[in-house]
Amino acid sequence: MIALLARDLALAVRAGGGFGLGLAFFLIVVTLVPFGVGPEGGVLARIAPGILWLGALLACLLSLDRIFALDYEDGSLDLLATAPIPLEGVVTIKAAAHWITTGLPLVAAAPVFGILLHLEGAGFFWLTASLALGTPALSVLGTFGAALTVGLKRGGLLLSLLVLPLYVPTLIFGAELVRRGVAGMETTTPLLMLAGITAATVALVPFASAAAIRVNLR
Template sequence: MIALLSRDLRLAMRAGGGFGLGLAFFLMVAVLVPLGVGPKGALLAQIAPGILWVGALLACLLSLDRMFALDFEDGSLDLMAVSPLPLEGVALVKALAHWLVTGLPLVVIAPLLGLLMSLPPAGYPWLLGSLILGSPALSVIGCFGAALTVGLKRGGLILSLIVLPMYVPTLIFGAEAVRRGAAGLAAGAPMLLLAGISLGALALLPFATAAALRANLK
């Protein structure tokens, strides 16, 4: 598992591997929205939770089609299917690599982008906490969608149509947690729901991902 994780991280660091792509997109969203809305701090503070979470969601979506596509094209996926590591483990490693390359940088840079969006100071801990709890679900769900569309030519659009509806609960509870925290209200319930979504995805979706990979490799 460590060898596969190291391999995926090395591939992500290479040119065209996807590292920094989601981060750059997230940054562009946080910069362009204030330019479009105008210097209205109260309005920006009101929409900041939703905009930041939409930006994080779309940034995670950008690199999903690379999760299995290259391995499928060069035959590495067939070798993984017959390796001692079960495909469920492969799915978990792929999701972890995606989160380390995409989700974790988003968590790190989120406070700076919150500043650009005039997010109230009380909302910063909740923004970080919601991304830490919710972003793993985005990677695991995206891994499942990538497994469903592996081998399809130009499957990126189909992948987006499959994954985006499954992202909606995470988006709703993530933005709601930040919104409540920024307003000084209790945000424990949406945070617990975010944690539940991530834990449920980690528990169930690797098996669904492995089944989808086996079906596509036949």
């Protein structure tokens, strides 16, 4: 399992377009928002939690199509499907590699980008905490969309259409957690909901993704 994780991380770096592309897209979204809504600090501070979460969510989409595509093209996916490692474990490792190369850099960079949107002081902690708790769910859900579209030419748009509706609950509770943290309100409910979504996703979605891969490989 560790060897598979190291291999996926090496492939992600070698293929390019990993954390660098996600961070660049995140920065572009954050930079363009003041041009669209105006430079007023009060307005930017109010919408900062939602914009930062939305930017991170969209940045995660950029590399989803490559989760299984490289293995499918060189035939490695067929070998992984018949390996002693359960296919559900392979999917989990793929999701972990995607989070390390895409989600983790976004978590680290979000507080810096929050400065550009005048995010208030208390929001930096809650933004980092919510992204660290919620982005693993984005990566795991992404494996399901990638499994459904593996082998399809130009399946990136279809992948986005399949995955985006599944991302909505994570987006809602992640942004709400930051908003309540900034306002000094009770954060227990969105925190527990976000943690529950991530836990349920990590526990259940790999089985659905593995089943979709088996169907596509028949």
